[in-house]
Amino acid sequence: MKKPSTERRLLNFALLYKKSILIGLVCLIIAVALELTGPFIAKRLIDEHIVGIEDQWHEVEESDAYTVSYHGELYKRADRVQEDDEITDTATILQVGRNYVFVNESVSLTGTRSFENRMITIDTNSATTQAEAQKLSLNELYRFFQPEQRSIYWLLAIYLGLLLIAAVFQFVHTFILQKTSNRIIKKMRDDVFAHIQRLPVNYFIDQPAGKIVARVTNDTEAIRELYVKVLATFVTSIFYMAGIYVALFLLDAKLALMCLLLIPIIAGWMKLYKHFGGKYNTVVRSTVSDMNGNINEAIQGMSIIQAFRQEKQTSHEFEDLNSKHFNYERKLVRLSALTSFNLVNVLRNLAFVGFIWYFGSSSIGAEGIVTAGVLYAFVDYLNRLFQPVTDLVNQLPQLEQARVSAGRVFSMLDETGEEQNHQIISRYRGHIAFKNVTFAYLKDENVLKDINFEVKSGQTAAFVGHTGSGKSSIMNLLFRFYDPQSGEITIDGRSTKEWSRQQVRSHMGIVLQDPFIFSGTILSNVTMNDEKISREMAINALKAVGADRLIEKLPGQYDAAVKEKGDSLSMGERQLISFARALAFDPAILILDEATANIDTETEQLIQRALEVLKQGRTTLVIAHRLSTIQQADQIFVLNHGTMVEQGTHHDLLAEGGHYYHMYKMQQGAVNANVM
Incomplete structure (x- = not known):
């Protein structure tokens, strides 16, 4: 099915608030209509009241508001004469050059005039x-002039009064x-951010974080504009131009038709600009x-850049991108400068x-085809146009x-997201089984093979193996960050695919090797x-993992502020907070992904002591x-290049003398060497 155009999708977002937009447009139409009455009022003012005295004047018997004594x-x-006015004679007032003359008889109001020697x-x-x-x-x-x-x-x-009313409607419209508009962008940003959270994990592996941030912030800000x-x-200008064209047709249809030539010229220019401007802007936004x-x-x-003295190389990489951005921005500026203001000036002059040419000098005068008021109104409307x-x-x-x-934002929204189902499910017991599971991140490159x-529920199982053996991939599948190409994963006998990804994760907790700390406080x-999760539950979780002795030394203690990534905390403190985070949610399944790999021996001992309590019931x-x-694990699974090569307890695996035995001996040798 063909996807709707970018313009259509922008319109669909706007239609979500069509009632407000309709009210705004009605206010705009009223404001434009009121504002465009100005030249018509000026025309009436000039023709009927300022130069209107050049007319036949009838001598009458009775005085009223419109009579003049001469x-x-x-x-x-x-x-101004009424039916009941008694006319006794007729005179004429004519303008000759800069003077007005009174003729005591009825003469023609048209023709070429001259005045000399009282004739x-x-x-x-x-x-x-x-x-x-x-x-x-x-x-x-x-x-x-007094009667006027x-x-x-x-x-x-x-x-x-009309201008003041128009200003009110213009304010309401704006x-x-x-x-x-701001509500539309708020809705769009919410949708984009919500969609980002539905995207599969592999999307974030393929896309740099900066590019995703740019689409949520920079690109949506451009759409807000x-x-x-x-x-x-555009809406104001279109309505304004439509109103002006209506007024021009009321004044002179032929000249108004000539002015319509402006529309295809503008449309052609917009199409041309769309072609080149769109091409340049695509590069600019991507850059x-x-x-x-x-x-x-x-x-x-x-820290790595400075440690390896790569500041110059890093600057060169940024300068290359910045130069590319500058060059295409310059092309856009040149495209606009060559035409925009110059184009309008040329069209105005033409x-x-x-x-x-249409009116000509002979058209304005005694026998002219246009009055001074019409001329003023037409020039005014033409300027306004x-x-x-x-x-x-x-x-x-x-x-x-x-x-x-917008095209870039919609392309992100078009990425296939995962179905969301946050319906609460009962806490499962945590009986896990992998059955003939094969998985590959890339096609035909299996990282897990027939696992x-x-x-069983309540057991502690450990996964060991060299780097790349598939340990973390098993956890990724259990969390349903990915699904296997073949085989089945069950929890309490039910396939994980029977639940949504959110439901599967709802009773799981995880502690990563490199824990992520968010901006906020220790408790948050x-x-x-x-x-x-109440404050008391969070504090109890921190105490349970032994973090209280470290945290209570901090200023503010449990409410101590931390920045993104927790750079003000030690690795051990960050790991303990991450551990307490998992514990506070009381998971049925707890996953420790190399959780003690980067911490000191003392902190590791704290976690090991806490683990004895935590493992109960999960x-x-x-x-x-x-x-x-x-x-002390109930089971240890040994992986090698994506296959399960050994499993058993620590003592059983040592007795076998296989992969686990050799790994253990190597680590023991390394430890003894360090001690010596």
């Missing part, structure tokens, strides 16, 4: 008219969309992940050239960066912040190199 007579503009001449296509006219003084002209003042103030007040800023800009991995590895191994275009083009780099980052053994590392599996620590 030379003792009352005049009212033609469009006005009007030339039209059909005839030439002359009439006596009087130039209006500034005070007289002001009287003809109230309307002008009202229109300005309405426009101001707040809702940004809040929703997409929802918070880029998509908000950022590699850099994170390199930094993470360098920090983790800084649009104004077309605008001037290129602001969202600029916003769209300027967001293309972030859009492509977010799209590439058979049984450990024992309880793992599990509500089922099955204990021990992986050990030091054979002196497992002499």
Whole structure:
């Protein structure tokens, strides 16, 4: 089945909060509509109230709000006359150059005008008219404007009110969309992190930690910018442009159609940028992940780097990655610089050239096809049209960066995860059996070959063998970090595959050779912040393993702060905490994976004494190199190159004189040599 595109999956995340987004978009539409009323109000203000006095004026008998007194007579503009007004004569006011003249008769409002010696001449296509006219003084002209003042103030007040209302809706739209965007990213990050915990262990073996961290943090942050800023800009710009085009069509359909040429140009440019920008961003994001991995590895191994004086080589490796990142970022900057702002400027200039060509100088005047108000509105809308275009083009780099980052995040989400089932199962007794188990990490490279053994409930079993013999692989299979290619693993007679991986592990505890300590306190590392483990239970577990004598010397004691990896603690202290962690969860099966390999003899003796108590009522599996620590085990299994070569008690295996005997003698010889 074909997977949905990255864009479709981003949309699906957004649709999880479609109600909030819909409310935000409705607020946006209202805000855009209110804001775009400005040029129409300005058009009305100019045509009807500022230059509207250039019209026929009728002499009337009665005075009202729209009448003007001139030379003792009352005049009212033609469009203000009511049916009950008694008209006695008609005059005309015309603009000639920068002056207005009063003509005491009805003359044409169109045509080319000239005024000289108190005579006005009007030339039209059909005839030439002359009439006596009087130039209006500034005070007289002001009287003809007075009836329009109230309307002008009202229109300005309405426009101001609409702008304030639009600002409120714009705020609500921005707040809702940004809040929703952050919720989308929170959901995405939660999903990604939850999915990481469902991925099989081998995924983390193949992927450097830095790369995984980069996808959860850097890539999702880039996507957050997409929802918070880029998509908000795109949605706002699209609605804004749509509103402007509606207004342009209302003003002049032909010129609006010419302006539509802008859309395919922008669409073509976006497609072109997607091709090159996507290619460059893919390299940039991948290189950022590699850099994170390199930094993470360098920090983790800084002591080794400094000890072997490899600072220069490590710096060269980072500089190579950093140079690659710089080169592709430069390509992206060049791609944007060549076109983004320049492209919009060129399109704006071409649009104004077309605008001037369309109207022409002869179109603006007495016989012009456009009024001053329409001209102002059209220029205003044309200017406004290129602001969202600029916003769209300027967001293309972030859009492509977010799209590439989203592709990387979704590729991680597409990794096959393990099924989760945390349903509680009864505590099993811990009777373990491996039946004809064969396992390989890589195809045709078996690390375990036809393994058979049984450990009864409550027994202590030890696994020994040279490095690479398969000891840890047995524990990996028991924990269901992996499943065998053939054979069966059972606990209390039930196949482990009948339970989920979480259920199998729910009654197991493990202590590793190199214990991991999390940032927090001593107690939080024992309880793992599990509500089922109380403070008293954690302290008792620490005391049971003998850690109390060491911990009570620390400042803060059980609440002493520890950092990641527990670098402030000794290896023995870290191991004891790890041991108490396993004990606090009261496992039915306890696994000690080389748990005493890296600790001093005194601490080992503490653990050995605690083990005698811990082994009661639970099955204990021990992986050990030091054979002196497992002499009391109920069973010892000897592995060699993935096969089970011997099994029995310590004394039985020594009596056989086989692999175990020789391993024991070698270690005894090494110990005696050290003593001497």
